[in-house]
Amino acid sequence: MSDTKKLLVDPLSTNNPITVQVLGVCSALAVTSTIANSLVMGVAVIFVTALANLTISLLRNLIPGRIRMIVQLVVIAFLVTLVSIFLKAFLYDLSKELSVFVGLIITNCIVMGRLEAFAMGNKPIPALLDGVGNGMGYAIILIIVGAIRELFGAGQLMGFQVIPEAVYNFGYENNGLMVLPISSIFLIGIIIWIQRSRDKELVDIS
Amino acid sequence: MKFLRNFMDKIQPDKAKSPFSYTLWDGIDTFLYAPGHVTHQGTHLKDSMDLKRTMIHVVLAMQFAFLLGAYNIGLQHYQALGVDANIAAEFVYGLLQLLPLIIVVHVVGLGIEFLFAAKKGHAIEEGFLVSAFLIPLIMPPGVPLYMVAIATAFSVLIAKEAFGGTGMNIFNVALVARVFIFFAYPSSISGDTCWVAYDYNILHQALNFGDWLHISAGTAMIDGFSGATPLGLAVSGGWEAIQAATLPSGEQQYSISNMMWGFMPGSIGEMSKIGIIIGAIMLIKLKIADWRIMFSMVIGVAFMGVIFNIAAPAFPDNGFIAIPFYMHYIMGSFLFAMAFMATDPVTAASTNRGKFIYGFMIGVIGLIIRVANPAYPEGWMLAIIFMNIFASLIDYNIIQSNIKRRLSNV
Numbered sequence: 001m002s003d004t005k006k007l008l009v010d011p012l013s014t015n016n017p018i019t020v021q022v023l024g025v026c027s028a029l030a031v032t033s034t035i036a037n038s039l040v041m042g043v044a045v046i047f048v049t050a051l052a053n054l055t056i057s058l059l060r061n062l063i064p065g066r067i068r069m070i071v072q073l074v075v076i077a078f079l080v081t082l083v084s085i086f087l088k089a090f091l092y093d094l095s096k097e098l099s100v101f102v103g104l105i106i107t108n109c110i111v112m113g114r115l116e117a118f119a120m121g122n123k124p125i126p127a128l129l130d131g132v133g134n135g136m137g138y139a140i141i142l143i144i145v146g147a148i149r150e151l152f153g154a155g156q157l158m159g160f161q162v163i164p165e166a167v168y169n170f171g172y173e174n175n176g177l178m179v180l181p182i183s184s185i186f187l188i189g190i191i192i193w194i195q196r197s198r199d200k201e202l203v204d205i206s
Numbered sequence: 207m208k209f210l211r212n213f214m215d216k217i218q219p220d221k222a223k224s225p226f227s228y229t230l231w232d233g234i235d236t237f238l239y240a241p242g243h244v245t246h247q248g249t250h251l252k253d254s255m256d257l258k259r260t261m262i263h264v265v266l267a268m269q270f271a272f273l274l275g276a277y278n279i280g281l282q283h284y285q286a287l288g289v290d291a292n293i294a295a296e297f298v299y300g301l302l303q304l305l306p307l308i309i310v311v312h313v314v315g316l317g318i319e320f321l322f323a324a325k326k327g328h329a330i331e332e333g334f335l336v337s338a339f340l341i342p343l344i345m346p347p348g349v350p351l352y353m354v355a356i357a358t359a360f361s362v363l364i365a366k367e368a369f370g371g372t373g374m375n376i377f378n379v380a381l382v383a384r385v386f387i388f389f390a391y392p393s394s395i396s397g398d399t400c401w402v403a404y405d406y407n408i409l410h411q412a413l414n415f416g417d418w419l420h421i422s423a424g425t426a427m428i429d430g431f432s433g434a435t436p437l438g439l440a441v442s443g444g445w446e447a448i449q450a451a452t453l454p455s456g457e458q459q460y461s462i463s464n465m466m467w468g469f470m471p472g473s474i475g476e477m478s479k480i481g482i483i484i485g486a487i488m489l490i491k492l493k494i495a496d497w498r499i500m501f502s503m504v505i506g507v508a509f510m511g512v513i514f515n516i517a518a519p520a521f522p523d524n525g526f527i528a529i530p531f532y533m534h535y536i537m538g539s540f541l542f543a544m545a546f547m548a549t550d551p552v553t554a555a556s557t558n559r560g561k562f563i564y565g566f567m568i569g570v571i572g573l574i575i576r577v578a579n580p581a582y583p584e585g586w587m588l589a590i591i592f593m594n595i596f597a598s599l600i601d602y603n604i605i606q607s608n609i610k611r612r613l614s615n616v
Contacts, residue, residue, distance in 0.1 A: 171350055172352075173350075173353075173391050173393070173394070175390045175391070176390050176391060177386065177389045177390035178390070182389075186364060189364075189368075
C-alpha cells in the first residue's frame with residue numbers, strides 16, 4: 001500500500017483513534033444518540049483535525065519547542081470556534097443538541113495527539129491526509145454507534161421510522177438503555193472486542 | 207443404567223474435529239455421571255463439595271421460594287380477574303407461566319456458555335445453572351420473554367464472559383440481567399401494573415381441559431383490585447396506606463401473614479418470606495452462603511432504619527421514612543437479596559471481617575435508596591451491584607491491615 005493511501009486507510013481500521021488508540025472516547029459516549037448527531041460531530045472533528053494538522057505542519061519549523069502546546073491549542077481553539085459559530089448559524093437545532101461537546105473538541109485527545117505525533121514532524125500534505133484519516137476513523141465509529149443506538153433506542157435511522165408499527169403492536173419496545181450514554185460504552189467495548197478477536201496483532205499483552 | 211453409559215460412550219464426538227459438539231457432549235456427560243478427571247499436579251485437596259454440588263445445593267435451597275412463588279402467581283392472577291379458582295388451578299397457572307421463562311433463560315444463557323466453552327477449549331462450567339435459576343425468580347411474572355432473552359444474553363456476555371467466565375465476574379450475573387431490564391425496559395419492571403400476570407400463554411391454552419384454568423374469564427383486571435405493591439403504596443401513603451389496602455373481597459391485602467407467605471404482587475421468587483428463610487437456613491447449615499453477610503445486612507437495615515425513624519418528623523412528605531424499621535424486612539425483596547444475591551461467593555467480599563463490612567454497607571445503602579429516592583422504591587439490586595465494585599477493595603484493606611498488625615511481631 002502506498003504511503004498516502006496508508007495515511008488515509010490505517011486510521012479507519014488497524015490504527016483507529018477510538019478503538020485502538022482509545023482517544024476521544026468521552027465525546028463518543030456523549031453525542032452518539034442519533035446518526036445525525038454523530039455525523040455532524042464527525043464532520044466537525046474531520047475539519048478540525050485536518051486543518052489543524054495542516055496549519056501546524058506548515059508552522060512546525062517556526063514553533064519554539066517549549067511553547068508548542070500553547071501554539072497548537074490556539075490553532076485548535078480558533079478552528080473549533082469557527083465550527084461552533086458555523087453550526088449555530090446554519091444548524092441551530094443540532095448545535096443545541098450537541099451543546100458543549102462541539103466546544104470540547106478543543107480537549108479531544110485525537111486532535112492534540114495527531115498534532116504532537118504526526119504534524120510536528122511531517123510535511124503539510126501527509127499531515128493533512130493524516131488529519132482527514134484520523135477524523136474519519138473517529139467519525140466512522142461514531143456513526144456505527146449512533147446507528148445502533150438510534151435503531152434500537154428509537155426505532156429510527158436518520159429520523160425515519162425503520163421498525164414498522166406492526167412490530168410494536170406485537171409487543172416490541174424500544175430499548176431505553178440505548179438512549180442513555182452508558183450504552184455507547186458497551187457498544188464501543190463490543191466493537192473493540194470484535195476487532196481484536198479478528199485481528200490478533202492488536203492484542204497487546206502487558 | 208449400563209445402557210446409558212454405553213450410549214454416551216458411543217456418541218462421544220471427536221474433540222479435535224468438532225469442538226462444539228464435544229463440549230456439548232462433555233457437558234451432558236458430566237451432568238449425568240461424576241467426571242473422571244483427576245488432578246495431575248500441584249496440591250491435592252480432597253473434598254466431596256465440588257462446584258457442581260455447591261451449585262445444585264443453592265438451586266435446591268431456592269425451591270421453597272420457587273414453589274410458593276409459582277402458587278402466588280396463580281393466586282394473584284385469579285384475584286386480579288375476580289375468578290374463584292381452586293388451589294390446583296392457581297398452582298398450575300403459576301407453574302405454566304414460569305416454565306417458558308425458565309426455558310428461555312436456560313437456552314439463551316447455556317447456549318452462549320457452550321459457544322464460549324467450545325471456543326476457549328475448556329469444559330462447560332456449572333456456574334450458570336444458579337444464575338439461570340435466579341434470573342426467573344427476580345423477574346415480574348408477566349415480563350415479555352424476548353426481554354428476558356436479551357437481558358440474559360447481555361449479562362452472560364458482558365458481565366461474565368468478557369471478564370473471563372465462571373468465577374471471574376465482578377458483578378452478580380443474575381442481577382446484571384435485572385439491571386439491564388430495569389434500565390432498558392423500565393415500564394416492564396416498575397410501576398403498579400407489571401407485578402401480576404394477566405395473560406395466558408400457549409401452555410395454558412393447551413392444558414385448559416374443560417376450562418379448568420378459567421381462560422374464558424379473559425385478561426381484564428376487575429374493579430377494586432390494585433396491583434400496587436407495598437413499596438408502591440408506601441411512597442405516597444406510608445405504612446398506613448399499606449395497611450389500608452384491601453382486596454375486592456374486602457380482606458386486608460397486606461396483612462402480616464400475607465406478607466410473610468408472600469401472597470401479594472411482586473417478583474416471582476422474592477415474595478414468600480417463609481420459603482426464603484427456609485432456603486437461607488439451609489444455605490447457612492450447608493456452609494455455602496456465609497451467615498456473616500446475612501447477619502450484617504440485617505444489622506445494616508436496622509441501623510439505617512432507626513436513623514430514618516428518628517429523623518421522620520422532619521420529613522413529613524416522605525411516606526417511607528416513618529415505616530417502622532422492622533417492617534422493612536418483610537416488604538419487597540430484602541430477604542431474597544440477602545439470602546441468594548448478596549451471598550454469591552464470587553462477587554462478595556471473601557475475608558471474614560470484610561464480609562461484615564460488605565453486608566452492613568449493602569443494608570445501609572439499599573435502605574437509603576428505598577427510602578430516600580422515590581424513583582427507585584427498591585434498592586437492593588442497585589446496592590448489591592454497587593457494593594460488588596467495592597468487595598475487592600474491602601478485602602485488600604482487610605488483608606493489608608492484618609499484615610500491618612502482625613508485622614510488629616516479626
